[in-house]
Amino acid sequence: MSRRDEVLAVAERLLEAEGPEAVTMRRLAAELGMQAPSLYKHVRSKDDVEAGLQERALLQMGAAISTAGPDLHALAAAYRAWATAHPRLYRLATGRPLRRDALSPGVEESAAAPVVAAAGGDEHRARALWALAHGLVDLELADRFPPGADLDLTWRAALEAFARPA
Amino acid sequence: MSRRDEVLAVAERLLEAEGPEAVTMRRLAAELGMQAPSLYKHVRSKDDVEAGLQERALLQMGAAISTAGPDLHALAAAYRAWATAHPRLYRLATGRPLRRDALSPGVEESAAAPVVAAAGGDEHRARALWALAHGLVDLELADRFPPGADLDLTWRAALEAFARPA
DNA sequence: CCAGACTGGCTAACGCCGTTAGCCACCCCC
């Protein structure tokens, strides 16, 4: 585990526990028992830290949903479960543009593969399904749905549209 | 137009023209020909400014999509058109939690009404449709789709699932 | 007609932020 990964691990823990405003260079450094400028020996910038968190999120999420198999409902459940278990990491990862050049090769594809499989290989259907899941999660995490709405039912209604054969 | 609304108008213009990092209290003040602390005579905090922008976005977007009528494709096109015409305002508005207490009453409902209508009155279908549109827009604005993907086709594929009768 | 309050500007300052420059102790290898 490189020093950079240690920083990222601390950042992830801090982000999830106390929210994005707690993830400052000074705080990260303190958590690692050092001073803020020393962080720059392991990490290029704060943006670099966030890019690292984004990649971590992609990896974790890809792993989580690839265990679900090709069933649409199982896949959706896994997606939703991971996102709500790591809400701040999810929002940080999807909230910033994807830096493909800073990403280890293959990460993006392997995270997308289960979705494409569940969509029967149709890339447009896969993207639509992904967008549906992301939209539901994102709106839920941003408290956009009226309080008391039964989101289980909403997910069922949403997936039914996709499950129905053409 | 109250002084607060003037601040919000400048903030919106600045946000869309130069991005969120340009919307600072000092910059806003300069744009209005005053010093930063004077802003606090018209606005409670920067968070208050962002809440105001969120409400503005909701109002504008509600107006934009209510002109589309009950047709699913027209509604989706209007939604997508507004979001891509005001990408940073869209992301700011959906990126922060909805402060219902700071919202003029009725704003949320009237923005949601066209979607519910297009979904045939089914609230779960309406939320799913909303999430689908939001997800597509949000992922596109965050550069998550592979470059070169034909998003028009993706939107068509997505809407077909919802248009198909049960 | 004038006194008082209210409005809306100002300067100075605080504590935080990310980041850079420059320094130095340690350790490993030739």
Add this chain to the structure above:
DNA sequence: GGGGGTGGCTAACGGCGTTAGCCAGTCTGG
């Protein structure tokens, strides 16, 4: 045993949101 890389440190800069405190103008009630 000396040289260079590694990984800490302090000091500092400019920018951020925000507060305190001040004051000129205006408007209003007696």
